[in-house]
Amino acid sequence: NEFVQLVYALHEAGYLNNGTGEITKIVESLAETLKVGLGKSWQSNLSSSIHKSKKDYEPPVFEKIRQAYLKYADDLVMAKKNNR
Numbered sequence: 001n002e003f004v005q006l007v008y009a010l011h012e013a014g015y016l017n018n019g020t021g022e023i024t025k026i027v028e029s030l031a032e033t034l035k036v037g038l039g040k041s042w043q044s045n046l047s048s049s050i051h052k053s054k055k056d057y058e059p060p061v062f063e064k065i066r067q068a069y070l071k072y073a074d075d076l077v078m079a080k081k082n083n084r
Contacts, residue, residue, distance in 0.1 A: 002038050002061035007072045009062070 007027045010016050016026055022042065027075045039045070049059075 001042070001049055002059060002064075003031065004038070004042055005049075005059040006061050006065070008039050008046070 004027055007016070007030055008023060011019060011021075011023050011026060013019070027042070028038065030036070
């Protein structure tokens with residue numbers, strides 16, 4: 001479900017096909033390319049999770065990505081400092 005949430009967010013933000021195109025085909029295509037298993041009911045799982053969530057709910061995948069990027073950037077800065 002996190003993969004699907006991420007793809008939907010990227011699509012809605014205009015990062016995939018400038019926010020155009022059929023999102024279900026985009027999700028399935030990316031999943032195939034990236035070898036991510038979607039499962040048979042991925043669309044209903046996403047819909048269910050959206051309808052059950054509170055208005056200010058933010059999927060954990062976005063915090064995971066933020067933390068991973070910050071760690072990557074920090075590691076890069078530290079590596080450069082250590083090579084001086």
